[in-house]
Amino acid sequence: MASSTALSFKFSTISTYFKQNQAPLRGICNVNSVSLPSRGIRPGSLRRLRVSCAAKPETLDKVCGIVRKQLALPADSSITGESKFTALGADSLDTVEIVMGLEEEFGISVEEENAQNIVTVQDAADLIEKLVEQKAA
Amino acid sequence: MNIRCFQRNFSAAFPPLVPLQLPSPMETHLWYILPDEVKNSALLNQYSELLSPCERESVSRMRGDQLKKRALLARALVRTTIARYQTNCQMNPRSLRFRKNLYGKPEVEWRNEDNFNPPPLHFNISHTSAMIACGVTVNVPIGIDIEENQRRTKNNIIAFAQRYFSPYEVKVLTAISDPEVQRQEFIKLWTLKEAYVKALGKGFSAVPFKTFTIRFRDTTMRKFHPPESSVSEESDIVVESSEDPTDPAKNWRCALLEVAGSHYGAICVEKDRIAGENAPMKLTVWKTVPFVEDVCVSGTDAVLVLGGIIEQ
Numbered sequence: 428m429a430s431s432t433a434l435s436f437k438f439s440t441i442s443t444y445f446k447q448n449q450a451p452l453r454g455i456c457n458v459n460s461v462s463l464p465s466r467g468i469r470p471g472s473l474r475r476l477r478v479s480c481a482a483k484p485e486t487l488d489k490v491c492g493i494v495r496k497q498l499a500l501p502a503d504s505s506i507t508g509e510s511k512f513t514a515l516g517a518d519s520l521d522t523v524e525i526v527m528g529l530e531e532e533f534g535i536s537v538e539e540e541n542a543q544n545i546v547t548v549q550d551a552a553d554l555i556e557k558l559v560e561q562k563a564a
Numbered sequence: 565m566n567i568r569c570f571q572r573n574f575s576a577a578f579p580p581l582v583p584l585q586l587p588s589p590m591e592t593h594l595w596y597i598l599p600d601e602v603k604n605s606a607l608l609n610q611y612s613e614l615l616s617p618c619e620r621e622s623v624s625r626m627r628g629d630q631l632k633k634r635a636l637l638a639r640a641l642v643r644t645t646i647a648r649y650q651t652n653c654q655m656n657p658r659s660l661r662f663r664k665n666l667y668g669k670p671e672v673e674w675r676n677e678d679n680f681n682p683p684p685l686h687f688n689i690s691h692t693s694a695m696i697a698c699g700v701t702v703n704v705p706i707g708i709d710i711e712e713n714q715r716r717t718k719n720n721i722i723a724f725a726q727r728y729f730s731p732y733e734v735k736v737l738t739a740i741s742d743p744e745v746q747r748q749e750f751i752k753l754w755t756l757k758e759a760y761v762k763a764l765g766k767g768f769s770a771v772p773f774k775t776f777t778i779r780f781r782d783t784t785m786r787k788f789h790p791p792e793s794s795v796s797e798e799s800d801i802v803v804e805s806s807e808d809p810t811d812p813a814k815n816w817r818c819a820l821l822e823v824a825g826s827h828y829g830a831i832c833v834e835k836d837r838i839a840g841e842n843a844p845m846k847l848t849v850w851k852t853v854p855f856v857e858d859v860c861v862s863g864t865d866a867v868l869v870l871g872g873i874i875e876q
Contacts, residue, residue, distance in 0.1 A: 497718055504627070516631050518692070519758060520711065524718050527727060540769035 481508075482552035486533075490552045493528045497521055508549030525551070533559055581657070582858055584648045586683055589703050589836045591846040595645045596697040596710075596823060597637050602853055608633065610855065611640035614658045630693065638696045642689055644854035645698045646672060649683055667767035688762055695827050704834040707763025709755040710827045713748065721750045729753070730777040730806060748828075752820055752870065753778060755830035760803055760816060763832040777804045778818070780871055801871045803832075819845050819872035825865070831872075844875040 482490075491506045498515055500506065506515070512522055526542045529535070529551060535558040545551045587593045602608065612620060615636070623635040640657075647657035661673040670689075674682030689698045690710045699708040717724060725734045733753060740746040756778045761771050780799035801818035819831045833845060849867045852858045861867055862876040869876075 510627075511625070514626050514631070516627065516693075519709075520715070520717070520754060523728065524724070527719050527724060530727075538769075539772040542768075 482549065482556045486556055487549070487552045489532060490529065490548055490555065493532060494525055494548060494551075497525045497528060506548060508547060508552065510548045511546055512548070513546075529555055535559055535562060581644055581648050581855065586649045586685065587700060587702050587848075588846070590843055591701070591848065592706065592819075592831060592833055593700040594697060594708070594829070594831065594847065594849045595641060595700070595852050596695055596849070597641050597852055597854075598695055598824065599634055599637055600694065602633075602637060607853075607856065608636060611636055614643050615639050616661075634691060634693065634696065638689055638691050640854055641696050641698050641852070642670075642687065644852075645700060646685060646687060649685060649700070665765060667765060667770065669762070669765035669767075690758075690762075690829075692827065695824065697823070697829060699831055701833055704836055705763050705765055706834075707759040707761065707765070707832045708829065709758035709762060710823065710829045711751050711755050713751065713822065713826060713828050715751050716747065717750070721746055725750065728773045729757075730774055732777045732779065736779070752828050752830070755828050756801065756818055756820060756832070756871075759830035759832040760818065763816065763834065775806050777806060778802070779804070799871055800873055817845050817872070819847065819874050820870040821849075821874075822868040822870055823849070823866065824851070824861075828870070842873075844873040846875045848876070 487508055494500075494506060494510075494512070494515065494517075495502070495504070498517055498521060500515065512525070517525065522545070523542070526537050526545070530537055533555050535555060537554065537558065541554055545554060612623075615623065619639045623632055623639070626632045626635045642662075643657035643660050646660055647655040649655075661675070662670055663673040664670055670687075672682075672685065672687070684703050686701045686704065686706050687698055688706050688708050689696065690708050691697065692710055692712050692715075694712060695710055697708060697710050699706045722734065722738055725737050729737075737746055737750055737753070740749055757773050757776070760776065760778065761768055761773070764771055779802055781802050782799050801820060803816050803818060815835050817833050817835050819833075821829045821831070823829045831845070831847070835841065835843075847862065847867075848860065849862045850858050851861050851866065867876065
């Protein structure tokens with residue numbers, strides 16, 4: 428859809444902006460919740476993005492979708508960034524399948540050590556963002 | 565006075581657990597619960613009483629009643645199982661403490677008290693929605709994994725195997741033309757690989773799945789077993805490490821079972837030096853509802869040996 432491609436374009440422009448200008452701030456990315464009020468990104472919220480480098484809501488949504496599908500969770504069950512995979516009923520085979528699904532969706536490759544450190548949905552989304560960025564760099 | 569004797573502090577509502585001798589160094593004990601058989605809410609409350617506050621909180625964070633029940637039964641199974649093995653007097657399952665080793669593998673934290681020699685017990689658990697299992701050994705580490713034998717993967721099996729398994733294993737799976745048999749063999753292989761990594765206890769990143777191969781091998785040394793013996797001589801299961809030429813994987817004994825007709829179960833145990841290279845795994849299996857009923861199911865249809873040299 429036209430609108431979502433426009434959104435993606437804006438996201439990648441912003442991440443390029445980060446690479447060029449924000450290198451010193453990268454070490455501070457420990458915020459768990461994304462501070463954007465909605466899916467859209469508006470120029471005015473750029474300042475808030477500077478200090479909050481957690482995964483974009485779009486990424487988080489995709490991750491939630493893959494998790495929901497793998498674990499066959501009902502559509503109305505709430506999955507948030509804080510949801511722990513084990514609390515959702517994922518066993519080790521589920522987790523590996525989810526990682527595989529994420530690799531395919533985002534075109535990345537996850538090392539087993541990193542996969543092991545994924546506890547929450549947010550962890551997965553953050554890892555994906557990192558890997559996508561590394562790949563683009 | 566030994567405060568661990570249960571007559572003092574244990575609630576009169578708990579019937580005693582049937583005490584057991586520790587497994588010998590060559591033995592493996594396997595206990596399992598079928599959650600669907602545990603419906604009595606009073607009993608579930610009793611189990612809840614056994615848990616530490618931390619464990620109870622973990623249980624409450626599980627999403628939905630089924631997952632909560634599963635988490636509760638898993639902790640209750642571990643606590644009651646370990647408490648069965650007497651040393652001086654019966655251990656109170658509620659007073660057991662657990663911790664994780666450096667790599668996250670759970671273990672018992674025995675308290676350092678006078679005149680108390682902690683039993684050299686090792687354990688490992690695994691669960692699915694329909695079964696919770698706990699394996700116990702003495703002196704040597706153990707890893708177990710169970711999966712429902714009807715489990716389906718969302719991903720294509722060969723694609724999954726190419727991503728995570730060793731080349732030899734991919735070859736074996738690819739050679740299976742019947743998709744149902746291929747699926748079964750995949751699940752069996754998965755449980756064996758999981759059990760091995762869990763037995764090693766160093767975390768998954770220490771032994772990525774791709775770095776070792778598990779395969780079945782016909783035993784070349786067939787000892788004569790008298791007719792009444794109960795040694796199953798299915799193919800032996802061999803673990804080969806592709807990274808370490810000195811092959812520490814030779815120290816591990818693996819077993820593959822079908823349990824209760826519904827699950828594949830893999831057990832991986834370090835070989836005891838005294839028992840010897842080729843000694844069979846002596847396995848005893850119980851189906852349990854702690855405090856209610858224990859049934860020894862070894863040698864029955866509930867335990868079918870699919871691989872490994874096992875004596876039941």
